[in-house]
Amino acid sequence: MSIHVEHIYKHYGSFTALADVSLTIDSGELVALLGPSGSGKTTLLRIIAGLESPDNGAILLHGEQSTQHSASKRGIGFVFQHYALFRHMTISENVAFGLRVQPRQHRPPRRVIRERVQELLHLVQLDSYAQMYPEQLSGGQRQRVALARALAVKPKVLLLDEPFSALDAKVRKELRDWLRRIHDDLHVTTVLVTHDQEEALEVADRVAILNQGKLEQIGTPQSIYDSPASPFVYNFLGNVNLFHGRLLADLSSEERGSGAEQTVQSAIGFVRPHELELSRKLPPDWKAVVASVVRIHAAGPQVRLELSIVGSGRPVTAELDRRRYEELALVPGEEVFVWPQSIRLFDGADAKSLLLDQGAGI
């Protein structure tokens, strides 16, 4: 079932949680709503679920206006950050709940419910836990029960509100892969809210990035990573170095030779740590800054170097692969040339025309 979010506004007092958010989620798609806390992503999810009502705008489920339907009639599965399992019910009672509370004429017979519960517990690999209580399970297991419970009513849409954020890193990664496999099997339209960019980029078919109640960008993980639409998106998707510089007007070579240097405006270039090149020799085009090595983190496949730009003292982080690092054999305190292999500007200017200031970096 497709979801159309149309011009949704939501205010809490003077706080604007969502301002004119529109997006479309296709049937069978897994979309991640990604953003920092307070960006409105959970509010949007709860509005889709019918747990909150928008001040303005509409939610269309399968092309049908759903804003009138209450949460209990939308055919939605919802998974909460803190599981929200019924603590006084066993695991199988938890999973069966959604089926047992259906009005009599729709309620499946007991035998069918029992089979469905078994099937779901098998799906989430918790067959032998059926008679246990939630508090006897680990966090990861509880969240799997919560997912089974949500799937029991055969929802047309599955909504997950930061489902893995209360779990430790290793379990989080396992569950993330597992969720993707389940989604590939069942093809339920799924919306996942997360503040973890790695999680969003890895699991989702498409990622929608929210910031301060507005939709910044939506696209496939690769497209938003490779061509972020705004400094915010660029920043949010990974570590970033900022290089201050000046944009030069498009000078012809003879003008440049005459020494008539025209500073048009200052600008900020965005560079990821792995896009930085370091060397003891000045690059051929002379476009580099001098920085001193402050600290070296050599644990892991990538070596991370904290640098300080000589002059401004602004910090810059660079990541080198291990072989390059060993080739350079840098030591803390040493000064090196640093230049970006690629640089991104967000005001439409051509990155090639950026001259880096020695006082670059933030």
Add this chain to the structure above:
Amino acid sequence: MSGRGALPPSALLRASIQQRVGRMVLIVAALVFLAVFLVLPVAAVFTQALSQGWKMYSDSIYQEDVLSALRLTGLVACISVPLNMVFGIAASWAITRFEFHGKSLLITLIDIPLAVSPVVAGLMYVEIFGLHGWLGPWLSEHNLHIIFAVPGIVLATVFVTFPFVARELIPFMQAQGSDEEVAAVVLGANGWNVFWRVTLPNIKWALLYGTILAAARSIGEFGAVSVVSGHIRGQTTTLPLEVEMLYNEYNFTAAFAAASLLTLAAIVTLVLKKTIELTSGVHQPVEEKEVQS
């Protein structure tokens, strides 16, 4: 490593002895206080009640007036406690699950019966329902008796025990949060199902705890009931009033025999209360249970 490790062993020893002595003094003081102000009086009640022997004790209780007072006390408790349960659940549900104007006012109002002297509570009802009160003429026209009759006693008791269930449930339900209820709603449950299958099972121990406190208070209430009761022997005297009347008649053995029944009720309450605390975790730090996720 700071101060502690640097101290010479003798100083450490002295400090630990001082600590131990200080602790002993406090414990002894607390025990003496308990003995003088709690254990001794309770023992005195039973000693007095049994001072003329078991025969006299049972005769004092098996008196028509005492038995009728006992029945009335039971009746009042049986009416006021369920009323308070319903009110307590409704108020805590409203306060912890919804946002509305006047919510803080409602929370304050719930506490009024605890702040007001019970005598004042009784007088309020006399002012409203008494013969010369606001509704008095209308009531007497229709031959309805509230003051100096059982309905007045029930009203006064309900007022005084009002806060017990709600005050127990509100912090408990706040700590539990509404996630489970929201989950139930999303799964398609209607309000009825949410209440009976999710909310009530989750709050049952706190509810029972509050109910027991309310029951204990309704059995023991004196001040408010005294004002509205009229002290008609065998008709509008509850057990605490009966105790007072017997005492004022210098019938000490009978007074203490009746008092011993109230004391027993209190002891039963305490045991129940403690049992609930131990079996359910109500009134134990909530965090301990939540952290393990």
